[in-house]
Amino acid sequence: MPRDERDLADAVRSAQGPLSVRGGDTRGMAGPGVALSVAGIAGVVLYEPGALTLVVRAGTPVAQVQGELATQGQRLAFEPMDHRALLGTTGEPTMGGVIAANVSGPRRVAVGAARDFLLGVRFVDGNGTVIRNGGRVMKNVTGYDLTRLMAGARGSLGVLSEVALKVLPVPQAAATLTLAGLEPGAAVAAMAAALGSPFDVTGAAHDVDGAMTRLRVEGFVESVAYRAGRLAQVLAPWGHAGIDTDPAADIWAQVRDLPDWGAMPGDVWRLSVRPSTAPGVVAALAGRARAARLDWGGGLVWALLPPGVDVRALIAVQGHATLVRAGADNPLPRQPPDAAVVAALTAALKARFDPRGILSPHPALAG
Amino acid sequence: MLMPTPDATVIARKPQIVAALARAVPGGVIHDPAETRAYECDGLSAYRCPPLCVVLPRSTAEVAAVLQVCHAMGVPVVPRGSGTSLAGGALPTADCVVLGVARMTAVLETDLADRFIRVQAGRTNLSVTGAVEAEGFFYAPDPSSQLACAIAGNVAMNSGGAHCLKYGVTTNNLLGVTLVLMDGTIVELGGPFMDAGGIDLLGVVCGSEGQLGVVTEATLRILAKPEGARPVMIGFASAQAAGACVADIIRAGILPVAIEFMDRPCIRACEDFAHAGYPDCAALLIVEVEGAAAEIDAQLALILDIAAPHAPVAVRAAATADEAARIWLGRKSAFGAMGRINDYMCLDGTIPVSALPEVLGRIAELSAEYGLDVANVFHAGDGNMHPLILYDANAPGQMERCEAMGAAILQVCVAVGGCLTGEHGVGVEKRDLMAVQFSPADLEAQMWVKDVFDPAWLLNPAKVFPLAVSASRRAA
Numbered sequence: 001m002p003r004d005e006r007d008l009a010d011a012v013r014s015a016q017g018p019l020s021v022r023g024g025d026t027r028g029m030a031g032p033g034v035a036l037s038v039a040g041i042a043g044v045v046l047y048e049p050g051a052l053t054l055v056v057r058a059g060t061p062v063a064q065v066q067g068e069l070a071t072q073g074q075r076l077a078f079e080p081m082d083h084r085a086l087l088g089t090t091g092e093p094t095m096g097g098v099i100a101a102n103v104s105g106p107r108r109v110a111v112g113a114a115r116d117f118l119l120g121v122r123f124v125d126g127n128g129t130v131i132r133n134g135g136r137v138m139k140n141v142t143g144y145d146l147t148r149l150m151a152g153a154r155g156s157l158g159v160l161s162e163v164a165l166k167v168l169p170v171p172q173a174a175a176t177l178t179l180a181g182l183e184p185g186a187a188v189a190a191m192a193a194a195l196g197s198p199f200d201v202t203g204a205a206h207d208v209d210g211a212m213t214r215l216r217v218e219g220f221v222e223s224v225a226y227r228a229g230r231l232a233q234v235l236a237p238w239g240h241a242g243i244d245t246d247p248a249a250d251i252w253a254q255v256r257d258l259p260d261w262g263a264m265p266g267d268v269w270r271l272s273v274r275p276s277t278a279p280g281v282v283a284a285l286a287g288r289a290r291a292a293r294l295d296w297g298g299g300l301v302w303a304l305l306p307p308g309v310d311v312r313a314l315i316a317v318q319g320h321a322t323l324v325r326a327g328a329d330n331p332l333p334r335q336p337p338d339a340a341v342v343a344a345l346t347a348a349l350k351a352r353f354d355p356r357g358i359l360s361p362h363p364a365l366a367g
Numbered sequence: 368m369l370m371p372t373p374d375a376t377v378i379a380r381k382p383q384i385v386a387a388l389a390r391a392v393p394g395g396v397i398h399d400p401a402e403t404r405a406y407e408c409d410g411l412s413a414y415r416c417p418p419l420c421v422v423l424p425r426s427t428a429e430v431a432a433v434l435q436v437c438h439a440m441g442v443p444v445v446p447r448g449s450g451t452s453l454a455g456g457a458l459p460t461a462d463c464v465v466l467g468v469a470r471m472t473a474v475l476e477t478d479l480a481d482r483f484i485r486v487q488a489g490r491t492n493l494s495v496t497g498a499v500e501a502e503g504f505f506y507a508p509d510p511s512s513q514l515a516c517a518i519a520g521n522v523a524m525n526s527g528g529a530h531c532l533k534y535g536v537t538t539n540n541l542l543g544v545t546l547v548l549m550d551g552t553i554v555e556l557g558g559p560f561m562d563a564g565g566i567d568l569l570g571v572v573c574g575s576e577g578q579l580g581v582v583t584e585a586t587l588r589i590l591a592k593p594e595g596a597r598p599v600m601i602g603f604a605s606a607q608a609a610g611a612c613v614a615d616i617i618r619a620g621i622l623p624v625a626i627e628f629m630d631r632p633c634i635r636a637c638e639d640f641a642h643a644g645y646p647d648c649a650a651l652l653i654v655e656v657e658g659a660a661a662e663i664d665a666q667l668a669l670i671l672d673i674a675a676p677h678a679p680v681a682v683r684a685a686a687t688a689d690e691a692a693r694i695w696l697g698r699k700s701a702f703g704a705m706g707r708i709n710d711y712m713c714l715d716g717t718i719p720v721s722a723l724p725e726v727l728g729r730i731a732e733l734s735a736e737y738g739l740d741v742a743n744v745f746h747a748g749d750g751n752m753h754p755l756i757l758y759d760a761n762a763p764g765q766m767e768r769c770e771a772m773g774a775a776i777l778q779v780c781v782a783v784g785g786c787l788t789g790e791h792g793v794g795v796e797k798r799d800l801m802a803v804q805f806s807p808a809d810l811e812a813q814m815w816v817k818d819v820f821d822p823a824w825l826l827n828p829a830k831v832f833p834l835a836v837s838a839s840r841r842a843a
Contacts, residue, residue: 048719048721049617049618050613050614050615050617050618050720050721051614051617051719051720051721051750052617053719072618073618073620102562102567104562108561108562109561112535112539113561113562115567115570116535116538116539125812129808130808131808131809131812132805132806132809133809133812133813135784135785135786136719136784137717137718137719137749137750137784137785137786137789138531138532138717138749138750139527139531139536139717139746139749139750139751139789139790140717140786140788140789141524141525141536141574141788141789141790141791141792141793142786142787142788142793142797142801142804142805143793143801143804143805143809143810143813143831144571144574144575144813144816144817144831145525145538145570145571145573145574145575146571146812146813146816147570148538148567148570148571148573149566149567149568149570149571149816151567151570152562152566152567153566153567156566157566168622169617169618169619169620169621169622170620171620172620189480192480192481192482195482195591196479196480196482196503196504196591197591198503198591198592198593198594200593220620220662220665220666222661222662222665223658223662223665226659226661226662230659272560272561272562272563272564273560274478274481274558274559274560275480275481275482276478276480276481296561299560299561300561300562318558318559318560319558319560320560320563320564322564335564335565336564336565338564338565339555341552341554342554342556342565342568345554345568345819345820346565346566346568348819349566349815349816349819352815352818352819353812353815
């Protein structure tokens with residue numbers, strides 16, 4: 001198990017065949033091959049709260065990072081999902097995995113995804129060469145943005161060894177507004193009205209089965225009280241919004257992680273769509289879906305379906321569908337297939353960054 | 368500025384090239400030397416070279432036709448938005464075709480419910496906001512050239528602006544593009560949805576300085592305008608005090624929409640010019656916060672509490688919109704104020720915010736060493752410096768001395784953990800400093816991306832990478 005970046009580079013350089021790189025192995029990313037754990041390449045390299053800057057080795061547990069940031073009243077604002085309950089995996093999620101899979105949560109609709117907080121990377125390419133891109137400053141347009149390229153590449157172009165991130169303050173207070181009984185169409189319209197208001201909504205989710213719509217505001221105490229009140233007025237056409245200024249932190253973590261679907265059998269699909277098309281997507285799946293949830297104001301649709309259903313064949317809207325949880329016997333590609341030109345460009349990039357093809361396969365061909 | 372030797376065989380075929388382009392874009396080709404001169408430079412006006420010709424297509428299909436012609440005939444292409452680049456991103460060579468998107472300015476789709484707008488890439492930045500502001504929305508990345516600069520250029524350079532501490536830069540607000548590759552292939556990347564599938568090709572195209580393809584359309588996030596915004600100006604007896612105050616503001620959990628720093632030379636020049644009532648002090652901050660009036664009051668009060676232990680020598684709050692405008696007046700006229708007294712060179716290096724006092728000290732030493740004065744503007748929230756080096760363009764050798772000093776300052780920025788350019792891009796201006804920031808392997812990995820998108824290296828080939836480093840690829 002590599003203890004540092006140089007060990008990692010040596011291991012990749014001397015590999016004789018496919019490598020199955022894993023951090024905590026909690027998100028189903030590790031492909032076939034000889035296991036290579038990066039969990040030993042861990043530790044905080046730099047943390048400057050006054051500059052909102054964190055530099056951390058890729059194998060560092062997410063929990064450790066969150067704990068250290070919390071001592072300074074800061075956090076990873078993109079609130080990365082913990083997949084373990086949904087997928088039934090154990091292990092300790094690592095920062096490298098969060099970035100490699102561009103893992104985010106409900107607040108993504110307001111502040112951005114993991115890739116939007118990434119300031120720089122160090123990684124080992126498929127030749128075993130250490131490559132640096134970006135840095136540790138927020139404004140950096142020096143050369144090509146391989147930092148963005150590495151975020152969400154799921155290890156196919158290189159193995160992350162170190163990531164630099166922008167962090168944000170933990171707000172003083174939060175409030176959740178709840179509307180009950182809305183159909184998906186009305187829920188998306190209500191969420192659009194909230195997200196289109198100047199009141200800085202940082203969460204907009206709808207549970208289809210429970211007909212529960214939730215909106216979140218965060219900030220200083222008086223500001224939260226004011227904005228919650230104004231938002232309730234914006235939402236009035238859709239009903240009387242309950243305002244909970246002392247919400248269990250749990251509810252948004254549940255929106256983020258879907259832990260109750262862990263025990264529910266079936267395939268889990270995750271669709272990224274144009275928000276106004278989400279009600280149509282839900283309707284198209286209604287006959288078969290066992291459960292459905294919306295996040296990001298409708299821009300994210302989670303659907304629980306009987307095993308083997310091909311959601312991509314049922315839906316024809318702009319966006320894409322990822323098969324997040326399925327049986328090993330399910331032949332459908334887990335990652336959304338790319339358009340031909342995009343697939344060709346991606347394959348050509350892969351051929352340069354990993355000429356021997358020993359890292360994770362190109363996502364859209366991974367199956 | 369070293370540029371590749373123009374290809375004489377291309378220049379010799381000018382009539383055939385112009386004829387082929389005129390078939391692709393009827394009425395859209397400029398080839399008379401008297402008219403192509405208008406495209407001989409961009410905002411980096413010290414370097415000029417008229418192109419072979421200029422073509423101004425009106426659609427994605429026409430852009431594809433132009434690129435197919437140039438690809439078939441082996442002609443390099445320099446894409447151009449509005450030509451406001453300060454890094455020479457649109458600087459032509461004598462054998463190149465400038466492909467300008469200025470005629471492609473339409474709004475294609477506006478969707479306030481889904482919070483995006485799709486535009487042709489030649490549209491100016493400010494007019495994107497213009498298309499949605501009546502409904503209470505805006506497009507956040509706002510470079511100071513936004514009245515003139517085009518979305519195409521914003522995407523090419525991953526432009527920022529005053530709002531970027533809170534709202535991010537172009538790559539954080541860009542949802543999709545229509546991109547035409549050098550061989551005329553049209554690619555759609557991303558779209559009106561949040562997480563794109565697959566590898567983030569959109570992310571690598573943004574900031575690729577017109578070298579991977581020509582962006583003809585862009586899908587952009589639009590946001591609800593905040594209820595209001597207001598600044599406070601705080602003067603300090605030292606840069607250290609100002610910098611420490613910024614760190615304390617951030618640690619208190621406040622996220623201002625802008626934090627601007629100016630040093631004494633800059634303050635003095637601005638005051639002489641704009642008479643905004645700035646104090647004569649070592650450093651001042653302008654901090655702006657957003658929200659409802661009561662929220663703004665609360666944040667500004669908190670900021671002043673935080674500033675107090677740093678012994679400010681002056682504080683100016685704004686009770687009215689007029690007072691707010693006066694606080695900003697000096698800062699916004701900074702470049703004009705400098706330009707009134709001198710020619711100047713504006714740098715763009717970024718540093719870790721905590722390194723500001725050290726870097727200012729080094730800049731002062733370099734100023735003495737090179738015999739050139741410097742005034743400093745600094746985006747204190749995100750570390751982007753704008754040292755303004757004053758020189759006399761008429762005095763022989765001064766521009767070269769100024770450039771050498773600029774290079775030395777940028778090397779300091781990299782040495783303290785920052786980078787060569789936070790906003791303006793590499794272009795030609797910082798091309799030859801790339802090895803200061805990147806190893807050969809780092810640069811090679813970036814060039815792999817260009818190899819994939821533009822194997823013939825015909826798109827804006829003389830930019831970003833030192834010529835020696837890209838030579839074998841450009842010669843092939």
